[in-house]
Each structure stands twice: as structure tokens, then as C-alpha cells.
Amino acid sequence: MxxxxxxxxxxxxxxxxxxxxxxxxxxxxxxxxxxxxxxxxxxxxxxxxxxxxxxxxxxxxxxxxxxxxxxxxxxxxxxxxxxxxxxxxxxxxxxxxxxxxxxxxxxxxxxxxxxxxxxxxxxxxGSPVIGLHPKLQAEASPGAITILLTIINTGRTPLELVGPSGWGRADEGSQATVTVGITSLDGADWLYDLDEEHLVDDRDKYAKVISIHPDQSVRLKFRYPVEERGRLAGKYSVAARMSAIILAPSEFQGVIETGLDSGTLVY
Missing domain, CATH: 3.30.1560 (Mago nashi protein)
Structure with missing residues (x-):
């Protein structure tokens, strides 16, 4: 059935x-x-x-x-x-x-x-035969915000998905996107779409295809410059959602959409 x-x-x-x-x-x-x-x-x-x-x-x-x-x-x-x-x-x-x-x-x-x-x-x-669990963390440093995206393979099957070189903006119709929202207590917010341009480490390894073995994870670091430091002083909530294109395994190929658990950022 x-x-x-x-x-x-x-x-x-x-x-x-x-x-x-x-x-x-x-x-x-x-x-x-x-x-x-x-x-x-x-x-x-x-x-x-x-x-x-x-x-x-x-x-x-x-x-x-x-x-x-x-x-x-x-x-x-x-x-x-x-x-x-x-x-x-x-x-x-x-x-x-x-x-x-x-x-x-x-x-x-x-x-x-x-x-x-x-x-x-x-x-x-249920037990995950195929499992994908993305997690996100945002950190503040002088003049920049660093966003750490960790993608965990929680299943028993190797995973492959399109990497940051194939990511774009949801409002431009891209199927693969990671959108991160940072919001202050007074309602001011900033929106970041993770992409290859801002990928800091392992660009050659993960830009095109992200491969993850069972019970393993991949961490991607993105850095975005921040101007007018005074505007960003304080504590912020962080929320994100991800739309990814799965390449393997074949029975799970195609687009997936998921939210990521919220966090906080102190700048």
C-alpha cells in the first residue's frame, strides 16, 4: 500500500x-x-x-x-x-x-x-533509513557575522546534495536555498541567503556536491561583513529554513524543505 x-x-x-x-x-x-x-x-x-x-x-x-x-x-x-x-x-x-x-x-x-x-x-x-538533520549557529565577530551550517546524516544511507555553488535566493525561484533571519528585540531584522561567495572554508571540497556518510556530518562556514556596528549591538534571535536538492540515494532524489532550530546571537 x-x-x-x-x-x-x-x-x-x-x-x-x-x-x-x-x-x-x-x-x-x-x-x-x-x-x-x-x-x-x-x-x-x-x-x-x-x-x-x-x-x-x-x-x-x-x-x-x-x-x-x-x-x-x-x-x-x-x-x-x-x-x-x-x-x-x-x-x-x-x-x-x-x-x-x-x-x-x-x-x-x-x-x-x-x-x-x-x-x-x-x-x-521509526528508525531513519535515510536521514538529514541540518543545524545552524551564528556567531558575531568584529565587522562580521559568521554562520555555521552543520548537516548531519542521521540515517544508514550515504547522502549527496547540491552544494553552495548551486544555492540561490528563494525570492528568485531557486530550488536550493538556505535563508537565515536575524531579528532584534525591537523588530529590526537582517536576512542572509547562504552562497558560495561567502563560504569560508573547504570551498573546493564542498562547493558543488556535499557528500555525507552515515552517522557523519559536514560543517560549512559562511562569513558576512557587517557595517555600522552600533546598529547591531544587543541580543538577537536566529531562525532559518533550508531547501535542498538531494542527489543520492536515488529513491530520495529531488527537493526537500525543512526548518532549522532557532538560536540566539549576541553582538
Whole structure:
């Protein structure tokens, strides 16, 4: 059984979230998550998680299949921006596959709640086969702000992603971005988009492709000059989000989006 939450009709669709049941093992492929959905910040999890499915978890998969096979479902309208559920499963000897556009209303869609329950259970209890956890730290020094980005491979599979030479700005349509916001108590803020130009160390090693072995990490250092030191005196909150292009493994290729946990900066 396989179910995915996706976005259609967008020039930049959101990465899908997929849950699967294969015999006695359940999987979650989570390519987009934020601890705080409103601000799109904070790390929740990115990767492929697996767990041995107990009877209760299996029942939730079958509940989802029963709902999606209980009646004819409307297909997405061409060219329209919409959230959908893509499904592919066998139930009672009959194969079911298609895309449901969530247009039947809240009463029917509420019966699809097992999708979120399965996702949350796998995220909280599953073991990462593929796992990516970026962390960020900002430090102040005379005339500059140094931003340290650490990318940890928390899974059992080697990772490769596009390096800073392929990073750009989110407001210019780049798919690979790391945006860092630094905000003062009085609301003044500064925004930095990490890029190759400001990469301090290991430019030759990591600029094009970042490769990370299981249980290993890579740390990238970026330095940005700061003028008018007096304007930056005080304590600041730091928040960030990352959109990365995964090159390997093949089953996880494509764009992922995640928030990074917040921190503080004293200047």
C-alpha cells in the first residue's frame, strides 16, 4: 500500500509526503516539514523512516484504503493549484490507484485522518533509513557575522546534495536555498541567503556536491561583513529554513524543505 500527499498545478510544487506498507514493515518518506508551519522554521524530521508494523498500525493503513475505495473519487482539475492524495493499493483482490483532489468536503476528508496518524507515529518511533538533520549557529565577530551550517546524516544511507555553488535566493525561484533571519528585540531584522561567495572554508571540497556518510556530518562556514556596528549591538534571535536538492540515494532524489532550530546571537 502506498499513499502520498502532493501538490499539483504549481510551478514549484511542495515535496510529497509518502507512507507505505510492505508486508510487516511501514515506511514514511518525509521531504517537507517544519516544527512551526506558520513561520516555516524549526526542525521536525527529514528522511525515510521505517518501523515494524504492529496490528494497530496496519489497521490504520487498511482504514485509509477502505475510505479511498468506498466510492468513486473526483480527479484533479487540469491546471488548478490543489492538494491531493495519490494512492496505490490492493484491497479485497481489487487494485485501486488514482489521485483524489480532496473536493468531497470536510466530512469525507476527516475520514482520511489515519494518514496524519501514521505519519506522526513513524516520525516519532521509526528508525531513519535515510536521514538529514541540518543545524545552524551564528556567531558575531568584529565587522562580521559568521554562520555555521552543520548537516548531519542521521540515517544508514550515504547522502549527496547540491552544494553552495548551486544555492540561490528563494525570492528568485531557486530550488536550493538556505535563508537565515536575524531579528532584534525591537523588530529590526537582517536576512542572509547562504552562497558560495561567502563560504569560508573547504570551498573546493564542498562547493558543488556535499557528500555525507552515515552517522557523519559536514560543517560549512559562511562569513558576512557587517557595517555600522552600533546598529547591531544587543541580543538577537536566529531562525532559518533550508531547501535542498538531494542527489543520492536515488529513491530520495529531488527537493526537500525543512526548518532549522532557532538560536540566539549576541553582538
Amino acid at each position: 502506498k499513499f502520498s500527499q502532493e501538490t499539483l498545478g504549481s510551478s514549484r510544487p511542495s515535496p510529497p509526503t509518502t507512507i507505505m506498507l510492505e508486508r510487516d514493515t511501514a515506511y514514511l518518506l518525509l521531504r517537507k516539514s517544519f516544527r512551526d508551519d506558520d513561520s516555516r522554521t524549526g526542525y521536525l524530521g527529514i528522511g525515510k523512516y521505517e518501523i515494524t508494523a504492529d496490528p494497530g498500525l496496519k489497521q490504520k493503513f487498511f482504514q485509509l484504503a477502505e475510505v479511498l475505495s468506498s466510492r468513486p473519487l473526483p480527479s484533479p482539475r487540469p491546471g488548478r493549484h490543489q492538494n491531493v492524495i495519490r494512492y496505490d493499493f490492493e484491497l479485497g483482490g481489487v487494485d485501486h490507484s488514482g489521485v483524489y483532489d480532496l473536493s468531497l468536503g470536510s466530512e469525507f476528508n476527516a475520514r482520511l485522518r489515519p494518514f496524519a496518524e501514521i505519519r506522526d507515529e513513524l516520525l516519532s518511533r
